[in-house]
Amino acid sequence: MPSTDLNQFPVREIARRIAADETTAVAVTEACLARIEAREDNVHAWAFVDPELALKQARACDKQEPRGPLHGVPLGVKDIIDTRDMPTQMGSPVYAGHRPTADAACVALVRAAGAIVLGKTVTTEFAGSHPGPTANPHNSSHTPGGSSSGSAAAVADFMVPAAFGTQTGSSILRPSAYCGVIGYKPTFGTYNISGIKAAAQSLDTLGLHVRDLDDIQLLTSVLVHRPLTPLKAPASSPRVGICRTPLWDFAQPETKAAIEDAATRLAQAGAAVRDVVMPESFACLEAVRIRINCYERSRHMTNEWHDYREALSDRFRAVMQTGLDMPYDEYVAAIRLTEDCRQQSDTLFDGLDVLLAPCVDGEAPRGLAEGGNPRFAGLWTAIRLPAISLPTHAGPNGLPVGIQLVGRYRDDDRLLSVAKWAMEKLRAPTFC
Amino acid sequence: MPSTDLNQFPVREIARRIAADETTAVAVTEACLARIEAREDNVHAWAFVDPELALKQARACDKQEPRGPLHGVPLGVKDIIDTRDMPTQMGSPVYAGHRPTADAACVALVRAAGAIVLGKTVTTEFAGSHPGPTANPHNSSHTPGGSSSGSAAAVADFMVPAAFGTQTGSSILRPSAYCGVIGYKPTFGTYNISGIKAAAQSLDTLGLHVRDLDDIQLLTSVLVHRPLTPLKAPASSPRVGICRTPLWDFAQPETKAAIEDAATRLAQAGAAVRDVVMPESFACLEAVRIRINCYERSRHMTNEWHDYREALSDRFRAVMQTGLDMPYDEYVAAIRLTEDCRQQSDTLFDGLDVLLAPCVDGEAPRGLAEGGNPRFAGLWTAIRLPAISLPTHAGPNGLPVGIQLVGRYRDDDRLLSVAKWAMEKLRAPTFC
Numbered sequence: 088m089p090s091t092d093l094n095q096f097p098v099r100e101i102a103r104r105i106a107a108d109e110t111t112a113v114a115v116t117e118a119c120l121a122r123i124e125a126r127e128d129n130v131h132a133w134a135f136v137d138p139e140l141a142l143k144q145a146r147a148c149d150k151q152e153p154r155g156p157l158h159g160v161p162l163g164v165k166d167i168i169d170t171r172d173m174p175t176q177m178g179s180p181v182y183a184g185h186r187p188t189a190d191a192a193c194v195a196l197v198r199a200a201g202a203i204v205l206g207k208t209v210t211t212e213f214a215g216s217h218p219g220p221t222a223n224p225h226n227s228s229h230t231p232g233g234s235s236s237g238s239a240a241a242v243a244d245f246m247v248p249a250a251f252g253t254q255t256g257s258s259i260l261r262p263s264a265y266c267g268v269i270g271y272k273p274t275f276g277t278y279n280i281s282g283i284k285a286a287a288q289s290l291d292t293l294g295l296h297v298r299d300l301d302d303i304q305l306l307t308s309v310l311v312h313r314p315l316t317p318l319k320a321p322a323s324s325p326r327v328g329i330c331r332t333p334l335w336d337f338a339q340p341e342t343k344a345a346i347e348d349a350a351t352r353l354a355q356a357g358a359a360v361r362d363v364v365m366p367e368s369f370a371c372l373e374a375v376r377i378r379i380n381c382y383e384r385s386r387h388m389t390n391e392w393h394d395y396r397e398a399l400s401d402r403f404r405a406v407m408q409t410g411l412d413m414p415y416d417e418y419v420a421a422i423r424l425t426e427d428c429r430q431q432s433d434t435l436f437d438g439l440d441v442l443l444a445p446c447v448d449g450e451a452p453r454g455l456a457e458g459g460n461p462r463f464a465g466l467w468t469a470i471r472l473p474a475i476s477l478p479t480h481a482g483p484n485g486l487p488v489g490i491q492l493v494g495r496y497r498d499d500d501r502l503l504s505v506a507k508w509a510m511e512k513l514r515a516p517t518f519c
Numbered sequence: 520m521p522s523t524d525l526n527q528f529p530v531r532e533i534a535r536r537i538a539a540d541e542t543t544a545v546a547v548t549e550a551c552l553a554r555i556e557a558r559e560d561n562v563h564a565w566a567f568v569d570p571e572l573a574l575k576q577a578r579a580c581d582k583q584e585p586r587g588p589l590h591g592v593p594l595g596v597k598d599i600i601d602t603r604d605m606p607t608q609m610g611s612p613v614y615a616g617h618r619p620t621a622d623a624a625c626v627a628l629v630r631a632a633g634a635i636v637l638g639k640t641v642t643t644e645f646a647g648s649h650p651g652p653t654a655n656p657h658n659s660s661h662t663p664g665g666s667s668s669g670s671a672a673a674v675a676d677f678m679v680p681a682a683f684g685t686q687t688g689s690s691i692l693r694p695s696a697y698c699g700v701i702g703y704k705p706t707f708g709t710y711n712i713s714g715i716k717a718a719a720q721s722l723d724t725l726g727l728h729v730r731d732l733d734d735i736q737l738l739t740s741v742l743v744h745r746p747l748t749p750l751k752a753p754a755s756s757p758r759v760g761i762c763r764t765p766l767w768d769f770a771q772p773e774t775k776a777a778i779e780d781a782a783t784r785l786a787q788a789g790a791a792v793r794d795v796v797m798p799e800s801f802a803c804l805e806a807v808r809i810r811i812n813c814y815e816r817s818r819h820m821t822n823e824w825h826d827y828r829e830a831l832s833d834r835f836r837a838v839m840q841t842g843l844d845m846p847y848d849e850y851v852a853a854i855r856l857t858e859d860c861r862q863q864s865d866t867l868f869d870g871l872d873v874l875l876a877p878c879v880d881g882e883a884p885r886g887l888a889e890g891g892n893p894r895f896a897g898l899w900t901a902i903r904l905p906a907i908s909l910p911t912h913a914g915p916n917g918l919p920v921g922i923q924l925v926g927r928y929r930d931d932d933r934l935l936s937v938a939k940w941a942m943e944k945l946r947a948p949t950f951c
Contacts, residue, residue, distance in 0.1 A: 171822070185620060188617060189822045189823070190821075190822045191822075192818050192819050192820075192821050192822070194822075195821035195822040195824075195825060196818070196821050198825075199821060199825050276720070276721060276854070279720070279815070279818040279819055280720065281717045281720065281818070281819040282822075285713045288708070288711070288712065288713065289708060311818075311847045311850075312817075312818070312843060312847060313846065313847035313848075383711070385744075386624050386628070386711040386713070386743075386744070387624050387711055387713040388624075389622075389624050389627035389628050389631060390603070390621045390622045390623075390624070390626075390627040390714075391621070392627075393627060393630075393631055411744060414745065415743045415744060415745035416745075418743075419929060422708070422929075423929065430862070497851060497854075497855065
């Protein structure tokens with residue numbers, strides 16, 4: 088197989104081949120860099136790539152004994168995550184050329200397991216709504232979604248097998264759904280977020296963009312320090328609740344069709360499927376999440392607000408102002424509501440393994456100025472549940488449409504297991 | 520009144536006098552610096568003070584229109600909290616001379632309200648157990664407690680009217696109790712922790728050391744952006760539960776006497792007082808908190824562990840190793856238990872406003888090598904409740920012994936209100 092195909096393999100296959108001396112870290116890195124060289128002018132997934140710095144890491148790997156299960160595997164890192172050897176610019180001129188002194192915990196953990204940091208992927212401004220230059224790799228006149236725009240696009244475009252993203256609303260799942268890759272937001276708090284620029288700390292969750300579900304299991308074993316157990320389909324028939332949510336009317340036809348089709352085919356494949364209705368109290372969760380986001384952002388960003396206000400986008404300033412104007416009691420009430428719903432959410436899963444829910448309104452919208460609406464994933468982020476987007480369908484323009492599986496609080500392993508089963512049964516289009 | 524007394528006033532009185540043109544920010548800052556000059560060789564509360572830098576801020580204040588309710592007030596900042604104009608050295612040679620590029624959110628917020636950052640206060644190594652050089656200002660052969668050693672000692676010694684501390688176990692309340700000041704740990708998440716070096720993110724809480732309860736209300740209004748409402752004693756008789764906790768046998772005679780005396784005198788003063796027994800499931804909370812602390816620290820500190828291991832103390836390395844050896848499932852079980860107990864904790868408060876509980880084992884132990892045991896405050900930190908230490912009693916060596924009042928989750932205002940009433944009734948010794 089020619090080395091230019093190495094960039095198409097998943098993480099575990101790259102790691103396996105390097106460990107078996109079937110290829111080298113340099114060859115894999117060269118393949119990823121070649122893909123970037125060929126495609127970056129269209130996709131603009133990267134905020135920073137220094138080929139020589141990437142190759143230097145790869146050559147060091149090839150000279151060493153394997154350091155861990157990611158030995159020689161190139162990864163992408165969203166540009167709000169600190170790296171000690173590359174700038175971390177947050178998608179904002181405020182941090183142009185900013186060089187952190189240390190790696191974020193997640194970067195240090197994957198490096199300690201042998202991974203190569205290929206570069207920094209484009210983020211929207213401070214992981215908010217103001218977009219970066221990234222285009223959807225399937226059609227460069229459409230948005231990739233945000234805020235982890237570059238991470239989703241780079242993985243979708245085979246520039247790197249996996250990348251870190253972060254989600255405060257739908258910033259991992261939405262770009263994954265738009266770009267046709269798998270997005271994984273674990274239960275809040277699962278992966279360590281030290282060294283990541285905060286957006287809203289009650290919501291911020293570190294997660295992954297991958298093309299292969301098993302890579303989540305491998306990366307998780309490194310990130311939480313636990314032995315790797317292969318991802319297995321569930322022992323018995325999965326029990327799937329269809330949760331259309333109170334936002335169902337916002338879903339475009341392609342999303343409605345994807346959910347109904349997935350429900351039908353999963354039932355045909357042996358799943359026990361039934362409808363699940365959210366309690367009334369959940370109806371305002373997405374509005375409440377936005378409130379929390381505005382309030383917490385306006386506190387986190389006090390320094391930037393006072394010293395660099397003119398360098399913030401109009402959109403970002405509006406979010407800040409909304410947060411600053413918000414009465415504290417309103418914020419506390421919002422937090423309380425998410426906590427109450429989080430507890431109530433257990434009842435949604437009575438007798439069920441996962442929920443199937445819309446992930447995005449529909450296909451990636453046309454134009455790069457708007458990144459799409461976060462509501463369908465934001466709903467679950469607000470209550471800290473683990474969620475995964477699967478690129479199982481396509482829309483009227485041939486762009487990917489993802490579905491979302493949501494797991495019970497801290498029941499990520501079961502979610503991933505059912506996701507593996509579902510992905511096999513639904514047989515994705517050609518996106519990944 | 521001679522200007523050298525200005526360092527003895529609380530925050531609100533300093534702010535009032537400056538606003539009324541009765542004094543200047545420079546005069547207050549000079550008074551604090553003079554106190555530091557006189558006492559620092561005994562107390563060692565400061566990791567960094569540059570008198571010229573402090574005075575420069577003060578002169579700027581005196582030239583400006585008032586910027587906010589803290590205009591001209593000098594504050595101390597624990598040295599794990601980022602400051603853009605002063606080093607942030609974390610009590611570790613790993614960060615010797617480290618200069619962050621931006622202020623932590625809390626620093627930016629108080630600066631925006633007019634405060635002067637007087638300097639950085641000594642922290643134990645990364646806010647862990649390995650002590651810094653600080654001594655107890657009441658007897659320099661005794662520990663001030665940690666990890667916010669310098670903040671508690673500086674406030675107790677009238678070097679500054681208030682200082683930021685952080686608590687992951689008992690790091691605000693214990694040094695406050697040992698040094699004879701008021702320590703306040705709000706409900707988890709109340710003050711923004713962006714720009715603060717993480718210890719264990721599920722527990723880390725930013726809080727305050729002050730000499731006057733009303734200053735908490737003032738500083739909170741700035742930190743959460745809400746209008747200032749004066750702290751009032753409760754309208755009706757406070758209802759106080761005496762919660763000796765399953766750790767009661769660890770309490771030394773002076774702590775037991777302080778709790779019993781406080782209970783008796785609060786009842787005499789009109790409080791409705793009754794005993795409260797913790798459910799059995801709470802018994803292992805402190806052990807569980809330590810587990811969470813070790814696990815999360817070992818992830819946060821991956822970078823330092825791999826690149827600067829030899830610069831970490833033996834004690835810190837042992838914590839890291841414990842965390843690294845801990846099975847992930849054990850960590851998740853620990854988190855779950857704290858979440859369950861947090862929910863159950865509401866029932867402890869049935870018909871009660873606050874709980875009265877031990878704060879520390881006893882007086883500050885002799886010697887600077889050990890900072891005392893965190894258990895009595897750690898118990899409540901684990902379940903995220905707001906807590907306050909009041910310097911109401913003294914021990915056999917004449918050193919302060921604090922009591923602890925604990926509030927219902929997110930019921931901080933009621934806690935502070937009852938604390939004000941209790942402080943008036945109990946009439947502290949001469950510590951603050």
